[in-house]
Amino acid sequence: MYRRKASLSPVRGMCAALPALLVVLSASFGSAVFPAMAAEGPIQGGTLIYLEHQAHTNLYSPSGGFYPNGGILNQITDRLTWQDPVSLEMKPWVATSWEINADYTQFTFHIRPGITFSDGSKLDAAVVAENFDIFARGSKARRLPVSEVVNNYARSEVIDPLTVRFDFNTPSPGFLQGTSVIGSGLLSHATLQRSFDELGLGTHIIGSGPFVIADEIVGKEVDLAARPDYRWGPDGATRRAWLDRVRILVTPEDSIRLGALLAGQADFIRDVAAYDEEQVRLRGYMLYAPSTRGVNNALAFRPDNPLVADRRVRAALLHATNREEIVTALFSGNYPLARSVIATKAAGFEDLSRQLAFDPALAAHLLDEAGWHLADDGLRYKDNQPLALGIHFALPQPQNRTMLELIAQQWRRVGVQLNVMSGSTAGVIIDNLDPARTPLMMAEVGRADPDVLKSEFYPSNRDILLQKGGQSTKVQSFADARLNALLQAISADVNPQDRLRKTQEAQEYILDACYVIPILEEPQVYAGAPAVHGVSFEAVGRPNFYDMWLGAR
């Protein structure tokens, strides 16, 4: 039955030999909706077994950025709007239509009648208002944190039972897209009364989505059951989900997820490593690699650290990095080389690859100029201090440790030492807040709106560069007012064309300053059995089980 032995020892490093086929594969999966292979129409019924590699941590909608959380929330909650994953256009969902005033400070949504939460309560204007009041302001008493997609929020107003209006203090053009993300999934009134602590238990979460959490074994399994009365899908869809049930099983071991899929014990799995892709393809199984459309997988500098405060040093390290080598040696065609700070499919992308060229001679020259001179031991020194930098590898990012070790070898050739560090989860978080300990950090975030740049770089958001007055109290002086003004402008500009132009400006500014070294565009790689049809993903690559159906196995 088998031509090859299963993944006992996957042939690592074979990826280099198969870019051609994978490019074809990824090109045909360029759109986020994957065509069903069979000619016959969808079949109702069946249980899909989905293997996740981590357990969810919390199902409060704004926690949806963590993939296991988002993967569940996407099935059990609906959003006001739906972002077409291909065109990135905003389309109706819970809101049938909306009006926005000229300066983008007032958003009025008309709610589709007849929607109910799975506890029977009505989804009306009042509960939508309550959701966004809490997402925007958080709740101290219930420890609910604020959502990163709702900024400058003033208030909500219920105009009639099916009309709600949101007012903002400053223009907020990103809000409309913000209503479509998983982090804005609408929860029932009863769910919003619970404290953050209680929202870890899946059965406590009541949404209006096509599935409900029917059963849960904490840390192990979440069972979703389709709602037979669901009639309010995205973009005007009026059907229920095709599947009857989805069993989400936490299976942390890579080879077990893949082996179980290939042995017919599972139908769909998340997180296929680049070196395992060939096995999937050879057996006639399907690979899906939707883009996360956000900030690329990159090394970000913390310029507050004196070692990397000089732009020339940062530029030298950028040019000392052989990105092609990384992508061909460790990854597959599903991981395109980064061509800017954000992904090619992200809104407002500008191709800046000419600025990212590998040029070790230029790197050496820039380091000399900055006063870092080569010593006999092959390292560069200034005032008897070696140019040695530390970075923590990021567990959730694909093959990150290996990638950083390869970069360390590349940098060593120009006389720079990169120490790849590891530590306890909390230890890493604390280190990453201290620019003196971590002059570099791994960065990556997905969101299909220009606001993603602000999410990543703005001091009161993720603050990846660590600016003074941001997330960290350890920063001495570094702040970039010009960058912050640019980011602020993106999130406040009301003209969509201007927003995209400013997004390009911000990319140019960030790369001119050499604040980050973009490496690759990070996809989410899934694999599915041939019997799974209608595979689709939302805009940043979480599966929509609503569209999937099972054919003959």
Add this chain to the structure above:
Amino acid sequence: MFPYLLRRILHALLILLGAFTFSFILLQVMPGDAITVKFQDPDLGLTPQQIAEIRLSYGADGSRVAQYFHTLTGMLRGDFGYSVQQGVPVSTLLRTTLPVTLRLAAFSFVVAILEAMAIAFLATALPFAFLRRMLAALPGFLGAIPVFWFGIALIQFLSFKLRLVPVVGAGPYEAMILPTLAISLPIGAPLAQVLLGNLDEIAARPFVAVVRTKGAGALWTLFHHVAPNAILPFLTISGLVFGELLAGAVVTETIFGLNGIGQLTQQAVAGQDVAVLQAVVMISAAAYVLINLTIDLVYPLFDPRIHLQGRTMS
């Protein structure tokens, strides 16, 4: 008997208190805490002030001594506190995970003992010398197999290739078959080694020669004279090995995707979930103490020379 038991129970309580105190200190010394891990999440974009407020609301800012006594009295009342990471009470987590690990440990223990006995007796009693030597070398070999590798190999062969047992989505007992096989071998190996060594040692004693010269057959001598004398160290090591089963569960449960104490521990370590870790430490310590106490109490059944009144023991 009674004063001995009383002294042993006091002993056990002291060990438990020591384990609690030691683990409490260790966990406090580690940088950061569960609140850092959960709320310093860039997705949430909280300011340092907001995080300080959250810390306040969890009572994580009180003095260490107060926290120590708070946790200790809570445990005495059977309240293990709250898992910050998973958002549920620790007792809820234990209720789902403990039965899984106990089931796995019990099955593996029984299977391991059977395997050890089979190997040891066969290696002593088989007719051909080369067969006996081969079997005698087996425990060393089996003990050297890493559990994670063996586990994956078993899954690949028995589940994915021969499709005999499913790994994902299996029932509670079906799910035990492969992990039991995987851990019982490396656990059974040291047991077999000890038993085999003892059987050899006892067999060389003069009284065995006397028994044989009286006309007893080899097998009869083995089971009636050698084995009963060789069983005591085997019992001691069994107790230690059972504790190892709990520790080894971390690796096995991750490979087989079982949600037992091992996987709970691994997640709690990653999230610095102090309440969960403290509960796991206490459960493991209690299990060790209980098992060793049981074994000490069982000794006299096998060796009438041992008395528990305290004369021989002290």
